[in-house]
Amino acid sequence: MNYLNEVEQKVAESLLQIKAIKLQPKSPFTWASGWKSPIYCDNRVALSHPSIRTYIRQKLSQLIQEEFGSVDMISGVATAGIPQGVLVAQDLGLPFSYVRSNAKDHGRQNMIEGEVISGQRVVVIEDLVSTGKSSLIAVKALREAGCNVVGLVSIFTYGFDEARKNFEEAKCTFHSLCNYDALVRVAASNSYIMESDIELLEKWRQDPANWSPEV
Numbered sequence: 001m002n003y004l005n006e007v008e009q010k011v012a013e014s015l016l017q018i019k020a021i022k023l024q025p026k027s028p029f030t031w032a033s034g035w036k037s038p039i040y041c042d043n044r045v046a047l048s049h050p051s052i053r054t055y056i057r058q059k060l061s062q063l064i065q066e067e068f069g070s071v072d073m074i075s076g077v078a079t080a081g082i083p084q085g086v087l088v089a090q091d092l093g094l095p096f097s098y099v100r101s102n103a104k105d106h107g108r109q110n111m112i113e114g115e116v117i118s119g120q121r122v123v124v125i126e127d128l129v130s131t132g133k134s135s136l137i138a139v140k141a142l143r144e145a146g147c148n149v150v151g152l153v154s155i156f157t158y159g160f161d162e163a164r165k166n167f168e169e170a171k172c173t174f175h176s177l178c179n180y181d182a183l184v185r186v187a188a189s190n191s192y193i194m195e196s197d198i199e200l201l202e203k204w205r206q207d208p209a210n211w212s213p214e215v
Contacts, residue, residue, distance in 0.1 A: 004182050007059050011155065011178035012186035014052045020045035021156070023187050025197040025204075028213050036211060038204050039180075043127040043155050044080055057087040059177050060153055064088070064123050067175055068150045072120040075099060075112075075147075077138045084155065085125035099124075099138035111141050118146030126154040129176065132163035136170045151175065156183070159205060180205055 015021040022029075025038040046052045064071065076085025076098040089096035097114030122142055126135045129152075139149050151173035157163065159180045167174045184201050187193045193201070204211040 004185060008178050008182040009186060010055065011059070012183045013190065014049075014055065015041075015043065015046065015156070015178070016183070016187055016190065016192055018045050018049050018052065021183065023184075023193050023197075023201070025193060025200045026213055035208050036213065037208065038201055038211075038213065039158075039183075041128055041156060044083070046155075047083055053087070056084070056155055056177065057091055060084065060088050060125065060155070061091045063153050063175055063177065064092070067153075067173070068121075068123055070121070071123050071150060073097060073116075073122045073147070075114075075122050075124050075138070075142060077124060077126045077135055080127040081125045081138075084127055088125055099141050101134060101137065112145055116142070116145045116147060120147050122147045122149050124149060124152040126152060127156070129154045129157040129163055129174070131160060132166040132174070136166055136172065139170060139172050153177075158208075160208070 020041065020043050022040045023038060028036045028038050029040045031037050046056055071094065073095045074085050074089035074092065076082040078098055078100050082098045085098060086096055095115065097112055097116055100111050100113070102111065124135065124138055124142070129135055135152055139152060142149050149172065154176045156178050157176040184198060188195055188198055200213065
């Protein structure tokens with residue numbers, strides 16, 4: 001069994017504690033896509049908890065510095081990546097921008113909000129990565145604006161194979177503070193779920209589109 005690092009452990013415990021992440025393997029949620037899911041994740045809840053918000057900000061900033069060195073701008077993915085991105089940009093003393101899912105249909109019809117300078121080294125902030133498609137739309141927009149997107153960081157990722165493939169194809173480095181495997185292990189060790197639920201939860205991650213709560 002792989003060792004959980006301190007950050008994975010702390011983030012998983014915090015998100016479970018404040019119910020930003022809920023696990024219900026036998027009473028699943030229904031996503032907008034229609035998928036049945038044993039997990040519901042809303043990391044925006046962390047913004048209402050100052051100590052957790054601060055920890056996440058500090059660790060995202062540290063991750064960026066360790067993995068990417070000096071960067072010129074932080075950019076958030078609308079909408080949940082915006083507040084996290086602002087906090088990190090403030091922490092690092094960097095300019096901030098954010099990327100809409102679609103260009104505005106009025107005014108300057110911007111997709112990117114904020115000043116963007118061609119050649120800037122940019123790290124993109126996302127709160128949650130599932131398939132990675134919405135995150136990579138933001139990466140593509142920044143690249144088309146002339147930015148050198150050196151990578152993307154998130155608070156949490158489900159760890160889908162599809163996401164890994166999408167990031168590889170886009171040639172975009174991706175790191176996350178916490179992931180699904182770590183979350184399940186922390187949830188089991190802290191009695192949020194039973195040990196018998198682990199297999200069911202792993203089956204969902206392997207094939208979420210066709211998963212059923214029935215064993």
